[in-house]
């Protein structure tokens with residue numbers, strides 16, 4: 427049987443899935459590509475995922491999965507030893523699901539809309555306003571999540587896939603200084619996660 431193929435890009439959310447694959451001990455190969463750059467890589471990505479987004483995961487056998495949260499839940503199904511998802515009866519399960527979907531359903535799309543506003547509205551003042559309002563929304567979301575973060579990990583004693591999101595997303599705008607000032611609990615959880623050797627290795631590959 428083939429290995430999983432993770433299609434991703436440096437610095438992107440595909441790194442979250444890469445961390446999960448490593449922690450879960452699942453064999454995989456990486457296809458890094460500049461997802462926005464026209465060319466054969468993007469053409470293939472668009473055939474697999476019409477939104478042209480990474481992560482996109484090709485499963486052994488050829489089925490395709492998109493959406494990082496769906497992928498993480500799937501990886502936990504096939505390799506529960508990774509312990510990235512609290513089991514159905516675990517007390518942290520509801521908070522895990524709530525925060526997971528907050529991160530992918532509310533925080534992640536702010537990058538879709540604020541990274542390149544002229545893609546969605548007229549260039550100029552309308553685009554500036556869209557960027558500003560979406561970034562305000564992101565700050566509100568992070569503050570709300572900050573109020574729910576435990577120590578040393580997002581769920582408290584238990585490390586989970588949420589720590590992978592937080593570690594990666596605190597590298598993104600508005601940047602580490604903003605998080606250190608406004609979200610100390612998120613910053614601490616991210617630093618704690620970086621102590622995991624798999625997380626550290628993936629961060630090294632993406633950012634250094």
Ligand SMILES: N[C@@H](CCC(=O)N[C@@H](CS)C(=O)NCC(=O)O)C(=O)O
Nearest residue numbers: 438439478479480481493494495530
């Ligand atoms: N909901 C998706 C979001 C993925 C996403 O937005 N990825 C970014 C890269 S970090 C991307 O591909 N952006 C290009 C685009 O949306 O056109 C997930 O959780 O996997």
